[in-house]
Amino acid sequence: MVAAAAYAEGRRVADIALSEGRVWSQKPGHFVWIGIRKPKEADLRELAQQFGLHPLAIEDALNAHQRPKLETYGDGLFVVLRTAHREMDATEFGETHIFIGPGYVISVRHGPSSSYSTVRERAEANPALLKHGEDFVLYSILDFVVDNYTPVVEAIEVEVTALEQRVLNVPLTAGDIERIHALRRELMVIRRTVTAVAEVCRQLEHTELDCIDEAMHPYFRDVADHVKRVSDDIDALREIVTHTFEAGLLLESSRQNQVQRKFAAWAAILAVPTAIAGIYGMNFENMPELHLAYGYYMILAAIVGLCGFLYWRFKRWGWL
Numbered sequence: 001m002v003a004a005a006a007y008a009e010g011r012r013v014a015d016i017a018l019s020e021g022r023v024w025s026q027k028p029g030h031f032v033w034i035g036i037r038k039p040k041e042a043d044l045r046e047l048a049q050q051f052g053l054h055p056l057a058i059e060d061a062l063n064a065h066q067r068p069k070l071e072t073y074g075d076g077l078f079v080v081l082r083t084a085h086r087e088m089d090a091t092e093f094g095e096t097h098i099f100i101g102p103g104y105v106i107s108v109r110h111g112p113s114s115s116y117s118t119v120r121e122r123a124e125a126n127p128a129l130l131k132h133g134e135d136f137v138l139y140s141i142l143d144f145v146v147d148n149y150t151p152v153v154e155a156i157e158v159e160v161t162a163l164e165q166r167v168l169n170v171p172l173t174a175g176d177i178e179r180i181h182a183l184r185r186e187l188m189v190i191r192r193t194v195t196a197v198a199e200v201c202r203q204l205e206h207t208e209l210d211c212i213d214e215a216m217h218p219y220f221r222d223v224a225d226h227v228k229r230v231s232d233d234i235d236a237l238r239e240i241v242t243h244t245f246e247a248g249l250l251l252e253s254s255r256q257n258q259v260q261r262k263f264a265a266w267a268a269i270l271a272v273p274t275a276i277a278g279i280y281g282m283n284f285e286n287m288p289e290l291h292l293a294y295g296y297y298m299i300l301a302a303i304v305g306l307c308g309f310l311y312w313r314f315k316r317w318g319w320l
Helices: 019-025 039-049 055-063 118-124 133-145 150-169 174-205 216-281 295-318
Strands: 003-006 011-015 031-037 069-073 075-089 088-101 105-110
Touching: 003 019, 003 118, 011 088, 019 031, 019 039, 031 039, 039 055, 039 088, 039 105, 055 069, 055 075, 069 174, 075 105, 075 133, 075 174, 088 118, 088 174, 105 133, 118 133, 133 150, 133 174, 133 216, 150 174, 150 216, 174 216
Parallel strands: 031 105
Antiparallel strands: 003 011, 003 031, 069 075, 075 088, 088 105
8 A cells, every 4th residue: 555545625634544444435524545556456355345346346456457448336436547657768558547436536556657646745735626525536646647648758759850860861770660660559559548548538527426526527628638639749750750761761762773873874884995895805816906006096085985975974864
């Protein structure tokens, strides 16, 4: 257990043990906020017995590996969120499972994620909003998870921009192609996660339960707007990554064409002297012109003139 406290009128009134949650939640005007990281099965079973949590939701919270979703069980909600964290040029994903009902909020964390102590501190620093109770805590956690997508996307954007500049200046390497493929996969996973979170926000905005006050619907709509902006940024990055790869291939093809044209130009220039040298290099018994200086001069002049003419034409055509 990371933290557990009881609240009334927007203020923390007591730090509680796990076994005291039900007692405090039943007091008028009170609710409990329990945070657990990497829970033991016995702890979740105890919480399920205290608050009447559904067995299917408990199984999901124990096994993790769930996609973002919102499910209703009686008068309570079960929300699954995926967290994203950037570490060593790679995006790591975790999960947060939230049980919310009359008098209680229970958050269960799996995998890498930022500490929720910041969320608790911010909520406690704003008692006017914390007076809303369980739904404001749910909003605070949801908003925190969505806000943490932004630095991940920004870090990928910096890498994509640097990779784009590199591809424009130097040929693609095997490492560049592997990195482009890895970035496309990361963006695809984040996009899938963000899309599912947006659906959770839309459902919360229209949920009619006692634990979700109608006055909180605009807050969930605001989170949905944040998710939309993140989703748009991800789509733009995916297009840039795709265009970077295509541009790299086009530039590499252009470089190869230029090299081939230079080879063809020099081959044409050397073809004439090679042919003449081949003819006059044959073992003829009678070739008197070989003894004439004028003949040598004319042959040399023809070769030089032809080479100069071909060089001038190929230069104008851009083959050299």
